[in-house]
Amino acid sequence: QKEVEQNSGPLSVPEGAIASLNCTYSDRGSQSFFWYRQYSGKSPELIMFIYSNGDKEDGRFTAQLNKASQYVSLLIRDSQPSDSATYLCAVNRNDMRFGAGTRLTVKP
Amino acid sequence: NAGVTQTPKFQVLKTGQSMTLQCAQDMNHNSMYWYRQDPGMGLRLIYYSASEGTTDKGEVPNGYNVSRLNKREFSLRLESAAPSQTSVYFCASSTGGGPDTQYFGPGTRLTVL
Numbered sequence: 001q002k003e004v005e006q007n008s009g010p011l012s013v014p015e016g017a018i019a020s021l022n023c024t025y026s027d028r029g030s031q032s033f034f035w036y037r038q039y040s041g042k043s044p045e046l047i048m049f050i051y052s053n054g055d056k057e058d059g060r061f062t063a064q065l066n067k068a069s070q071y072v073s074l075l076i077r078d079s080q081p082s083d084s085a086t087y088l089c090a091v092n093r094n095d096m097r098f099g100a101g102t103r104l105t106v107k108p
Numbered sequence: 109n110a111g112v113t114q115t116p117k118f119q120v121l122k123t124g125q126s127m128t129l130q131c132a133q134d135m136n137h138n139s140m141y142w143y144r145q146d147p148g149m150g151l152r153l154i155y156y157s158a159s160e161g162t163t164d165k166g167e168v169p170n171g172y173n174v175s176r177l178n179k180r181e182f183s184l185r186l187e188s189a190a191p192s193q194t195s196v197y198f199c200a201s202s203t204g205g206g207p208d209t210q211y212f213g214p215g216t217r218l219t220v221l
Contacts, residue, residue: 100150
C-alpha cells in the first residue's frame with residue numbers, strides 16, 4: 001500500500017463546475033497535509049495546507065481533512081481552464097510524502 | 109527574490125559519469141530537500157538537510173550524496189550515474205517550522221544514457 005494514494009485521473013470537468021480531488025494516507029501519525037498544483041513541465045506550487053479536522057477555505061479552493069478516515073480532499077469551485085494541471089497531495093510527519101497526483105482537465 | 113534556483117536545467121550523462129546538481133535559496137530557510145519525480149511515482153525524497161551542518165537520508169538515497177555547503181546552498185551529487193537515475197530533480201526549501209511548507213525550484217531534467 002502506498003503511503004499517499006490519489007486517483008491518477010484524468011479528471012475532466014466543465015468550466016464553472018466543482019472539481020473534487022481526493023487523497024488517502026496510511027500513517028495515522030501524520031500531522032499536516034498539503035495540496036500542490038503542478039503545471040506540465042513546471043515545479044509544484046503550494047495551493048494550501050490544512051492540519052485540523054474540518055474544512056479550510058481559500059478563495060475558490062477548500063481543503064477538507066478527516067483524520068479518523070485518513071482522508072483529505074480539495075474542492076475547486078467555479079473551475080477554470082487555467083486550473084488544468086496535476087494536483088499533488090502531500091502528507092507530513094517526520095518528512096513529506098507525496099502522492100503521484102491527479103491530473104485535472106477543465107474544459108471550456 | 110529569486111526563491112529557489114537550480115542549475116543546470118537540463119543535463120545528459122553517459123552511464124558511469126558523475127555530476128553535481130546545484131541548489132540555492134534566498135529565503136533564509138533552515139531546511140532544504142532534494143526530490144526526484146518519475147512518471148506515476150510522484151515526488152520521492154532523496155536527501156534533506158533540516159539545518160545547516162546536518163543531512164539525512166530520505167526515501168531513495170542510494171546512488172546519491174549531498175552537501176549542505178552553507179545555509180543557502182544544498183548540492184546533490186551522482187558519483188556514477190545509472191540509467192535508473194534518469195528523472196526530474198527538484199530542490200525545495202522550507203523554514204523548518206510547522207506546518208512545514210516547502211517551496212520548489214524549477215527542476216533539473218537529467219537523462220542518463
